[in-house]
Amino acid sequence: MAQKQFREVIREALREEMERDETVFVMGEEVAEYNGAYKATQGLLDQFGDKRVLDTPISELGFAGLGVGAAMNGLRPIVEFMTFNFALVGVDQILNNAAKIRQMSGGQIKIPIVFRGPNGSAGQLGATHSTAFEAFYAHFPGLITIHPSDPYDAKGLLKAAIRDDNPVIFLESEQMYGMKQEVPDEEYLLPIGEAKVKREGADVTIVADGKLFHVAKQATEQLVKDGVDVELIDPRTIKPFDIKTVIKSVKKTNRCVVVNESHPFGGVAAEVGFQIQRDAFDYLDAPVLRVTTPDVPAPFSKKLFDLWLPGPKQVIDAVNTVTYRN
Amino acid sequence: MATVIDMPKLSDTMEEGTIAKWNIKEGDKVEAGDIVAEVETDKATMDLEAFDGGTVLKILVEEGDAVPLGEKLVILGEEGEDISDLVGDDDSGDDDSGKDETAGKDGKKESRDESSDEEKKDKGDKESDDDESKKSDRKADRKDEAVKAKESSGKEFDPLFGDLKEGKKSGNGKQEDADGRVKASPLARKMAEEKGIDVSRVKGSGPQGRVVKADVENFKEEEAKTAKVDSAEEKKAPAKPTITGTKLEEDKEIKVSQMRKAIGKRLSESKFTSPHFYETVDIDMKKAIEVRTALNEISDVKISFNDLVVKACAIALRQHPWVNSSWMGDVIRMHGDVNIAVAVAVDEGLLTPVIRHADQKGLRDISIMTKDFAERARDKKLQPEDWEGSTFTVSNLGMYGIEEFTAIINPPNAAILAIGAIRDVPVVEDGQVVPGKRMKVTMSSDHRVVDGAKAAEFLNTVRTLLQNPASMLL
Numbered sequence: 001m002a003q004k005q006f007r008e009v010i011r012e013a014l015r016e017e018m019e020r021d022e023t024v025f026v027m028g029e030e031v032a033e034y035n036g037a038y039k040a041t042q043g044l045l046d047q048f049g050d051k052r053v054l055d056t057p058i059s060e061l062g063f064a065g066l067g068v069g070a071a072m073n074g075l076r077p078i079v080e081f082m083t084f085n086f087a088l089v090g091v092d093q094i095l096n097n098a099a100k101i102r103q104m105s106g107g108q109i110k111i112p113i114v115f116r117g118p119n120g121s122a123g124q125l126g127a128t129h130s131t132a133f134e135a136f137y138a139h140f141p142g143l144i145t146i147h148p149s150d151p152y153d154a155k156g157l158l159k160a161a162i163r164d165d166n167p168v169i170f171l172e173s174e175q176m177y178g179m180k181q182e183v184p185d186e187e188y189l190l191p192i193g194e195a196k197v198k199r200e201g202a203d204v205t206i207v208a209d210g211k212l213f214h215v216a217k218q219a220t221e222q223l224v225k226d227g228v229d230v231e232l233i234d235p236r237t238i239k240p241f242d243i244k245t246v247i248k249s250v251k252k253t254n255r256c257v258v259v260n261e262s263h264p265f266g267g268v269a270a271e272v273g274f275q276i277q278r279d280a281f282d283y284l285d286a287p288v289l290r291v292t293t294p295d296v297p298a299p300f301s302k303k304l305f306d307l308w309l310p311g312p313k314q315v316i317d318a319v320n321t322v323t324y325r326n
Numbered sequence: 327m328a329t330v331i332d333m334p335k336l337s338d339t340m341e342e343g344t345i346a347k348w349n350i351k352e353g354d355k356v357e358a359g360d361i362v363a364e365v366e367t368d369k370a371t372m373d374l375e376a377f378d379g380g381t382v383l384k385i386l387v388e389e390g391d392a393v394p395l396g397e398k399l400v401i402l403g404e405e406g407e408d409i410s411d412l413v414g415d416d417d418s419g420d421d422d423s424g425k426d427e428t429a430g431k432d433g434k435k436e437s438r439d440e441s442s443d444e445e446k447k448d449k450g451d452k453e454s455d456d457d458e459s460k461k462s463d464r465k466a467d468r469k470d471e472a473v474k475a476k477e478s479s480g481k482e483f484d485p486l487f488g489d490l491k492e493g494k495k496s497g498n499g500k501q502e503d504a505d506g507r508v509k510a511s512p513l514a515r516k517m518a519e520e521k522g523i524d525v526s527r528v529k530g531s532g533p534q535g536r537v538v539k540a541d542v543e544n545f546k547e548e549e550a551k552t553a554k555v556d557s558a559e560e561k562k563a564p565a566k567p568t569i570t571g572t573k574l575e576e577d578k579e580i581k582v583s584q585m586r587k588a589i590g591k592r593l594s595e596s597k598f599t600s601p602h603f604y605e606t607v608d609i610d611m612k613k614a615i616e617v618r619t620a621l622n623e624i625s626d627v628k629i630s631f632n633d634l635v636v637k638a639c640a641i642a643l644r645q646h647p648w649v650n651s652s653w654m655g656d657v658i659r660m661h662g663d664v665n666i667a668v669a670v671a672v673d674e675g676l677l678t679p680v681i682r683h684a685d686q687k688g689l690r691d692i693s694i695m696t697k698d699f700a701e702r703a704r705d706k707k708l709q710p711e712d713w714e715g716s717t718f719t720v721s722n723l724g725m726y727g728i729e730e731f732t733a734i735i736n737p738p739n740a741a742i743l744a745i746g747a748i749r750d751v752p753v754v755e756d757g758q759v760v761p762g763k764r765m766k767v768t769m770s771s772d773h774r775v776v777d778g779a780k781a782a783e784f785l786n787t788v789r790t791l792l793q794n795p796a797s798m799l800l
Contacts, residue, residue, distance in 0.1 A: 254513050254539060285513040285539040286532070324532050324540070 001184050007177040009155035010040040010116075014078060016187060017162045018048055021076060024162060027054035027063055028080030028117075037082045038118065038177050060090030064115070068097045071113040076162060081117035084133045084171065098167040099142030110165040116158070119147070119171035120211055120261045121298055124305055130298035132261035134209065135268045137169040138239040144168040144192060145238040149213035151181040153236050156190030164192065173211045195242035197249065201231035204319050205249040207272055208259035209235050212291075212310060216259045219315035228323060238268055243275045250276055254285040255322040259315055264292045286322040291315050328403030328412055329378045331362065333393045337710045339592065340367045341546060342394045344584055345387055354382045356402060363399070368588030369677065369713060371706050374399075381405045384413060392584070510537035517542045585675045596737045600653065600772040604732050607785045610793050611748050611763040617795040625690060632668070632722045633693045635745055635767070637798055638791040640664050640684035643718055646784040650717045652738040653774045667716035667736060668696055670703040677703045678736055680716045724748065730766040740775035743788075744768045765792075 004012075018024045025048075026041055032055040035042040045053040056063040060081065067077040081087040087094065098111050121130035138145045144166050148154040154172070161168040198213075199220060208216030213234050220230045231249050235242055250256050256276055258269035269290035276288050291310045299305050320326050333343050346364040350356060356376050363374040380402035387393050401409050508526045510518070514537045518525040521542065528545050530537035582590070614634055621629050643650040643664045652659045664685040667678040679699035681692055702708050719736040724747040733744040746766040753762030767788070771781045791798050 281512050282516045283513055285511040324538055 001182040003180045004151055004183040005177065006151045006154060006172070006179045006181075007038055007040045007042075009151040009183050010158060010172065011042060011044070013155045013158040013162070014041065014044060015047065017076075017159055018044070018052060021162075022052075023074065024076045024078065025052040025054065025070075026078045026080065027056050027067065029056055029058055029082050031055060031080050036080070038174065040172075040177070041080065060086055060088075061093060062090075064090030064093035065097070067113050067115075068093050068101070068111065071098070071111045071167070072101065072109050076112045076114075078114045078116060078162060081115060083129060083174070084117055084119040084169075085129045085131055087115065087117070087133075094137075094143070094167070094169075095140050099140050102166070103142060111167045112162075112165045114158070114161050114168045114170050116161075116170035117172060118174040118177075120173055121293075121305075121309055122174035124300055124302060125298070126300045127297035132210075132263075132293065133169075134171060134238045134260065135262035135266065135271075137171075138241075138268065138271075139266070142167065143239070145171070146192065146236065147171045147210040147238050148236055149176075149208075149210055149234050151179060152183050153190060153196070153234070155183060156188050157192065157236060159187075160189045160192050163189070168192075171210065176211060190236075193237045193240040193242055195233050195235040195237075195245040197231060197245065198234050199230060199232040201229035201253065203229040203231075203253055204255040204257065204323050205231045205233060205246065205253045206257050206259060206315065206319065207233045207235060207246055208315075209238065209268070210261060212259050212261050215310060215312055216315050219312035219319065222312060222316055223319055228319060228325070230319070241268075241272065241275075243272070243279070246272065246276065247279045250280045251283045254283055255319075256284075256288045257315060257318040257322060258288065258290045259310065260290070260292050261310075262292060263295050264290065265295055267292055286324065289318040289322055291318050328383060328401050328407055328409050329380065330398050330412060331374070331376060331400040331402065333365075333395050333397050333399055334374070335395055336365060336367045336372045337369050338714055339369070339588055340395065342392050342584070343367050344392045345389050345399070346371050348385065348389055350382050350385070350400070352382050352385055356380060356382055366584055368584040369710065370708050372709075376400075376402070378402060383407060383409050386413075508537070509535055511539065514538050514542045518545075521545075583674050585677075589675050592737060593734045596735050600735055600737070600774060602732075602735060602770050603773050603778065603781075604768055604770050605778070605781050605785055606730055606766055606768040607789050609765045609767060609789045610753075611765045614792050614795050615748070615763055621689065625693075627690055627693045627697070629689050629693050630696075631724065631748065631765075632720070632745070633689050633696060634792065634795065635722070635743070635788075636666050636668065636681060636684055636692050636696070636720055637687075637689055638788050639718060639720060639743060640666055640687075641791055641798060642784055642787040644685050645787055646780065648776055648780045649741050649771070649784045651740045651775050652717070653740065653772055654738075658775055661717040663715075663717065665715050665717045667713070667719040667739075668699065669719060669721040669733075669736075670700050672703050672706075677708060677713060678716060678719055679703060679708055679712045680714065682715070719743070720745065724765070730768050732768050733770050735770050735772055739772075741769055741771040741781065741784075744770070 014026060018026070026044060028041075030037050031041040032045040032050060032053045034055075035045070041053065056066075064079060064087070067079040070077045081090075094115060098113060098115075101109050102111055119134070120132035134145060134147050137143050144161070144164065146157050146161060146168060148157050158170055161170050198217075206216045206220060216232060220232050223230050231253055233246060233249060235246070246256070256273075258272045260268040262268050264270065267290075269292050273288040273290060277284065291314045293308055293310065296308065299308055336343060343365040346366045348363050349360075350362045356362060357379040358377055360376045361373045362376050365372050365374050381404065382400060383403050383405075384401045386398050386400065393399065398412075401412055403409060509530060509532070510525045510528070511532070514528070515525055517539065518528060518537070523542065523545055525537055525542075528537045528541050529535075531541050532538040611631075614631065618629055618631065618634060643666075647660045650661050650664055652661065663683055665680045665682045666684040667680045670677050670679060679702075681687065681695050684692065687695075699708070699712065702712070716736065716739060719733075719739050719742040721733045721742060722745040723731055724745050727747050729749065730746040731744050733742045735742050744767065746768070748763050748765045751762050751764050752759050753764070754760075755762075767785070769781055769785055
């Protein structure tokens with residue numbers, strides 16, 4: 001197995017699926033001639049030509065709608081947003097058309113489309129370029145929302161997303177494109193909607209997705225040193241959410257901290273916390289706590305930004321609270 | 327400098343001890359090594375020794391009181407020394423019984439409170455873990471609701487952003503909030519219910535005195551207090567109505583002794599946690615009877631059938647190490663030694679002194695030891711080392727004419743052998759019905775350790791040995 005970057009495996013997944021199925025095509029801003037803003041689509045134009053790798057104007061509503069129309073007519077478009085912050089302009093197409101047409105047509109029309117691109121904050125980019133959208137897209141029925149934390153999961157899940165007949169929101173991170181991991185050269189797919197227990201433990205369950213999974217992982221390393229046996233779960237898919245794996249874990253550990261980059265109100269952590277108290281009430285030894293960005297837009301100032309984005313310390317504090325170690 | 331004598335652990339299974347007798351009174355001078363009291367444990371009455379000298383400043387418990395491990399018994403020091411700090415932080419006693427009365431008085435009220443507790447908690451949660459920014463506004467809104475909590479703990483507990491150290495207050499022994507609600511995690515509540523513990527009696531170590539998992543798990547030490555109050559309540563309970571008009575003799579209620587408590591607890595635990603199964607074999611005892619008669623003609627101590635069975639078991643255990651094992655949760659411990667406990671009936675219950683290295687001992691030694699144990703058991707003179715470390719147990723009711731019975735495994739053993747009486751029975755030998763001597767033994771085995779076939783192999787060895795006693799010489 002070779003060490004591969006996150007951006008490389010995204011490219012591999014796209015290439016493999018485009019080679020396998022000629023209805024698969026890629027479009028977005030700068031995806032073709034410029035090889036992608038983050039080089040995820042590098043070389044695809046050369047290999048597949050300009051009919052299957054399309055540069056679009058700076059018009060998210062327009063090309064998102066183009067994608068939805070193509071999907072309705074039997075193609076399998078992959079729409080890249082330079083960031084999901086820009087996708088807000090195209091959200092009518094995503095939420096009103098992509099998410100709803102299958103139901104509104106009584107199941108006659110499938111929408112096999114993937115919207116992918118970086119999500120969430122990436123340092124000092126200011127309030128409008130730093131939003132984490134997991135909870136936002138997961139809120140709407142009809143969409144699958146995937147938020148992988150490493151290259152291996154990303155590749156297997158992106159391939160599964162491309163083959164799925166439902167619209168999929170595939171969330172990446174600017175800060176993770178350079179992340180390397182051993183990824184097999186052989187083809188593999190991963191099931192959508194399955195969480196992964198990435199460390200088994202007995203004292204507390206931490207649920208963390210995407211970029212913040214790595215914050216939780218750092219916290220876990222420290223906590224394990226301090227004698228707290230942490231079970232670390234990466235949901236990988238936000239919706240459908242694999243609550244079973246989390247409940248099973250909480251029944252064992254009796255304590256849970258949910259880490260997620262979305263804002264707290266109505267966020268992913270709120271939903272997971274709710275489901276835990278509903279399904280594992282008698283197993284809880286402490287209230288479920290969450291570590292999220294606060295109910296404030298991202299600040300630009302470095303000092304404020306560092307306070308705003310959760311780090312390992314907040315996760316450790318929350319774990320210490322639920323395990324009564326404070 | 328005053329020193330405290332507290333209740334020591336005088337046996338491995340002891341959780342509390344009863345002061346059978348004080349040898350001292352307040353004002354006495356005590357030297358290191360003096361026996362200050364006799365303590366009745368679950369197994370025996372033992373001497374309580376002073377390790378320091380001094381004047382007895384205060385005796386904190388009365389004769390007959392059951393005291394949990396580690397609880398203060400006596401304060402020694404210089405005459406006239408101020409010991410108020412040592413007496414003061416003892417939070418058991420009056421304080422507790424008062425509270426328990428209110429809790430006990432109205433069981434229904436408590437469950438009603440519980441539900442409102444949950445509702446309120448939900449409400450609190452919703453508001454408590456939002457962002458920091460609106461905290462100040464919200465504080466005003468929730469002031470009413472929080473006032474009580476604030477009064478009792480000094481500071482509101484805010485799970486994420488609050489000052490966790492200050493928020494957490496174990497509330498010096500106060501299990502209830504100012505409004506009388508018991509704070510407990512759902513898990514702690516459920517565990518307490520399953521264990522039959524009144525959660526209001528558990529001291530909470532969580533924020534604002536919340537009772538959490540660890541508190542219920544560690545509740546054991548406190549059991550004594552509960553037990554004391556329980557029995558007090560029992561006395562107060564009105565007499566039960568009689569079924570018919572006339573009652574021939576009044577019902578009596580006898581306080582459960584330490585030994586009965588230990589028997590109750592350990593055997594329930596054994597029967598309810600280890601999956602028992604039973605196998606019985608009928609053993610031809612003709613030759614064993616002949617051998618015993620012959621031995622007793624020359625032996626200075628009388629060899630009993632029980633001694634023969636113990637010897638046979640000891641040899642068989644060596645050959646079948648699975649039976650000589652213990653279930654330890656993660657591992658099965660195969661014991662290197664063969665230590666056979668022999669159940670001895672005493673007035674209050676039973677004891678199980680251990681014949682150590684039984685496989686290395688001759689019948690004479692086994693007999694002498696067993697007799698000595700039986701005698702000392704009846705006189706309550708057995709010491710912990712006499713009953714600790716068994717790997718297998720034999721229980722014999724043959725002398726009562728019991729044909730066969732099943733015994734409960736004596737933890738941490740994996741099996742126990744129940745021995746019945748030797749019966750005169752007609753048996754068929756060479757096609758002829760002739761008088762025979764038979765004895766049934768039934769082994770209870772812990773299926774987690776021993777399987778049916780393994781138990782059967784062991785029993786066959788025991789049978790072969792007893793049917794051909796000479797083979798025990800090998």
